[in-house]
Amino acid sequence: MYRSDVHTHSDASPDGHDAPAALAAAAIDCGLNALCVTDHCECNGFFPGDHMPDYLYYNDTRYDEGMAEAAEAVKGRLTLLRGVEIAQGHERPEIYREILASHRFDFVLASLHNLRGLPDFYYIDDYRSEACCNELLARYVSELFETARLPGYDSFAHIGYPVRYMRYKYGFNVSMDPFTDALEPLLRYLAENGKALELNVSGLRNPERITFPSLSVLKLFRAVGGEMVTVGTDAHRSRDIGSHIDDGYELLRQAGFGYHTVFVDRKPVLHRL
Ligand SMILES: [Zn+2]
Ligand SMILES: [Zn+2]
Secondary structure, eight states: OOOEEOOBOOTTSTTOOSOHHHHHHHHHHTTOSEEEEEEEEETTOSSTTSSSOTTOBOOHHHHHHHHHHHHHHHTTSSEEEEEEEEEOTTTOHHHHHHHHHTSOOSEEEEEOOBOTTSOBGGGOOOOOSHHHHHHHHHHHHHHHHHHHTSSSOSEEOOTTHHHHHHHHTTOOOOOSGGGHHHHHHHHHHHHHTTOEEEEEOGGGGSTTOOOBSOHHHHHHHHHTTOOOEEEEOOBSSGGGTTTTHHHHHHHHHHTTOSEEEEEETTEEEEEEO
């Protein structure tokens, strides 16, 4: 079957470690047909103090150079796709629109890493209690809606992202389960507007083995008419490329999907599972 990893980060992301050529070599090694490199563009400044203006993190120069080098190296052995993970577009919609209008992408992932006025969930170090976590998750669901209503993206990334840090780093026993009903209108909106949902399998590399979103949310997306799901590892280093992709495809089958989706030149291509 056609296998691909369509959420990955190179060293054009501040938290990425390897050049696109190294990611592409790893993708070939694990037998993938396609790799999409989706480096971070943080519309509201995810990494203040970096050399970028503090309202934006996006290193497109490094990305373009790295991708050109990788394309030369793979020479037809791998479909190498240009992507972006564009985050907090709801906070700076004018920047969001400008980035999309001024770059050529195969695939655009929309995501949310922080709430208005707060740092990235990764950097919050005072979650304090389960009640506090659940309060933040309720706000997260509401800002997800704002992000989803932005125009011009293809797939909606990693629903449940904050849980990663609340559980892994601070040990709070929280999940998105209590918010499944609240997510239904969002999933319906994605389905009705031709958007894909991302299944992010990064959590399968952790002993807790959770996915973003969970199987129950995938099933709900299917139930409200969702057809397109993109599957990515969110690898930030070459050794994680393709990791647990097949487990992701199996989850899609369990949720009732017959295909996974890869975007090429911003158009969905469905591949049988
Ligand atoms: Zn992300
Ligand atoms: Zn990512």
